[in-house]
Amino acid sequence: MIERNKVSDWWRTRIIDMEPGRIHLRGQPIEDLIGQTGFAQMIWLLVMGDTITGHRATLFEAALVASVDHGPQAPSIAAARMAATCGVGLQSAMATGLNMLGSVHGGAGEQAVELYRECEKAGPEGLAESLDTWRAKHGRFIPGFGHRFHKPVDPRAPRLLGLVDDSAEAGAVSGVYAEIGRAIERHLAEERGKPVPMNIDGATAVIYAELGCPPPLARGFFGLSRSVGLLAHAWEQMEQGGRNKGPTPPEYRWTYDGD
Structure with a gap:
């Protein structure tokens, strides 16, 4: 037995x-x-x-609210909507979109928390070196800064940073990571000769770092938040109808590179 x-x-x-x-x-x-x-x-x-509770709970909820959706051009949302036209159930459509979240689409928050922690260890004088080291390991993109769509500013980031400032003033968080994020923003602007503002990933990463979350949870919480948008879009698409919708209307064809 x-x-x-x-x-x-x-x-x-x-x-x-x-x-x-x-x-x-x-x-x-x-x-x-x-x-x-x-x-x-x-x-x-x-x-x-x-x-x-209190300011810390407000920060956490704000980060979740800010990341719920970014429209059908976001791969995760587009995938959920396409799946919804293929005869699968609502949960399967959501899972299809959730499975699109990876290191490129969905992973920047985790990476930004890691970067902020490295910058904290290096101190203010080591910021430039920390960024160079990051690029040497991971490529030229600095996670959490710049946005291909929202220019000159991602409207979510200033609001989130403002809430962090309020919480730091109340003594609920340190405010250290907000300062690191702003320092990176200033450095990138000087380096490139134009603004490279913090985006949603950088701002939510500030919150998760301030709350003491391990970096992988920044990605996990993003996926949890984005699931709300996946549910909304998959359900909307089911209500709209449509069958076997691909990424573009059928009259638009792909480029064939073969002989």
Whole structure:
């Protein structure tokens, strides 16, 4: 006979404890959380293992709100809408879009947190060297800065940074990473001779760094946030109808490079 603890210990978790008629999440009865805890706070509780309140909760929710959608030109949203015309269910359409999020589309927030932490270690005098080292390892793009569509400024970034400033003034966060982000912005402007403003990835990365999140969670939280947009667009496309929609109207053809 297999010992019970060998079976029960196959999966080990501090997230949930459950038996018939009882559900505890991170040690708190679910009935005490329902109606008392906001969804963003619930996300934080389950993922991070502690409660988030006040200015810190406001920052976290703001980062989630800011990243929900970026229109059908975003690969993840376009993929979800195309999938919705192929006869799959709503969740499959969402999953199709979510699976488009990778290191290029969806990974800049994680990378920006990593960069900010490297810049913090190097100190103000080592900023330029930190950026050069980053480029040598990862290529010429600095994650979290510049935007191919939103010029001269990504409207989400200043608002998020303003909330970080408010929280830092209240003593809820340090404000260190906001200053690092602004220092990078100034350096890039001087380097290129034109503004290279912080974008949504850079601004949310400031928040996640200020809140003490490990870099991979910046990508995870972005995917969670973007799932809201995926749901909205997939459902809208299902309501609009359409069958087997590709990335362009059928009268537009691709370029054939063969003989």
